Amino acid sequence: MKSKVKIRFANVHDVSKIMTFIKKYWAENHILANNKNFFEYQHKIDDKITYVIAENDSEEILGLIGYIPYSNEDKPDIATALWKSIDSTNPLLGYEILRYVINNTNSRIACCCGINTTTFLFYRKLGYTIGTLEHYYRLNDIKEYKIAIINDRKILENPTSNKNYELKEFFEFNKLLSEFNFSVCRDRKPYKSKDYIKYRYFEHPIYKYKTYGIIGDYGKCNSIIITREQCVEESRQLRIIDFFGVDDDLKHIYNALGELMCKNNYEYVDFYQYGISEDILNSSGFIKKDSNDINVIPNYFEPFVQKNIDIHFYISEKDNFYLFKGDADQDRPNFY
Template structure:
């Protein structure tokens, strides 16, 4: 017990809290935020049996929610040596006279209330979350890297803004070719690849891949197995096609397994670009083997890059975007679809 427990009930949320949390988001996070309006998406992201993956601070006198800390599970395991979580919505009601650093206290409680090994942040606000994680938790803070493979067969780009095409095109060295096999269900994945044998941080399992990529309520993802010439699948790659303004791009949003196989995909990526007329393929990541990405023909978008490789599509914003992340354990990997980053941002009324 401490001063926070004297004033607040701090606990994991349950399904009966859903309306109050959504109202809190609408009032104190942002009015009209999709998580305050789309209950089905909210439940998809946060429901966990009878619980919701939120830690709440409820004022004992008013019985009102004064702070929330949302999180998303990377797996369904309860093994404390493998249970990792991503942080999500983190907010305290600033209009009330709450105890200072209530939000920090909620973030601290995540370890005892969930039993997780580590809490990872993807899409962290550089002005608020980043300094707090550094100061109070000693987290390492990084900017994710965005790599892109431009369609060199066209000159008219409507999604990308290409001011220097020569800088965007790289000579692709000859590599041992990696084979791609698309999987259409988690059962197909299980037949060819043992996700749960991959020792990575965060630890992802079959439950996560099935929920995230085969059962998403709005987005369609493609899940590929990567194999060398022995035809043994040794990695998974997840992608999502995005359309805007009559054009398309392909986004690599997750990867599990042997990084080296990525290097052998140069011809496959070139064929995907040609067959689908993608303006580009992009890949946000941190911790991935960079040599393998460059060998596949990708370019790293640099800070003063003259070219714009868009990240926001709902609504579309034609500008480069930096994604910040924080972590504790060396070797932690980050991808675009981790946490709550690759999800709808605009509510569509049925």
């Protein structure tokens, strides 16, 4: 007799089972399978675990999907995360789990970065848009590159860039709270609350993020960029992980970003994104990496893989939508 499958939200008593499932069916060395503290940092809110699981009569997990709410509002925007089904008797179980999380989290919109091409059909079945994050980079004017492979040394000039703009680092969230105008992000999708930003980028247990405010002509901070340094032996580069604020502010950071690169001896700065125009990013010195680009700008560093990587995504709505490498669980440690 075929076992009945139950789909439900996970709870704190399921954590060990979920971690064991990830270890067995996803990756043995995966951080979410081995580091309970990090698992709970990413997927525990009070006494709630942000996973949906499917289990049989014996309470064995047959499939699961993680999700990350961007706020604690009644209708939060969410990002889905690790998604796996092993039930060979029901090839649609994974899809049913996905629908469950979409329909039962009371979410306004949903998205994910890092989706597998084999899952595109399921997202399209839900009417969602599939895409690939645009990958931009800005090279430092140096003689040798060790992290990137540069076969075509392209450095954009912007002699008209506003030299009055500066990048100010915020070391404490309370200081950011007093200077950054969070209201400028309220209508963007997904909406990320102040609490989410604080928890995600100022309280991360492993990664150290650097937050820079874009300070304009009048000394106001209407935009911030979240960054993280990436090192390979003696070389390092800077990754823009998230952006909050006014797109046009990015036009004016050409000089300030160049100074930051020289000061810290970064090989380059890279930026995976969706939603910001190419013209704006060109003004700040970034070049879009397309299929004709013969340079290699790595994405994987744990372990380091010196190759170009596409990051695919889905979004449930198109208008005013922004996605970055910091969304979903793309920017997290791989190994415990």
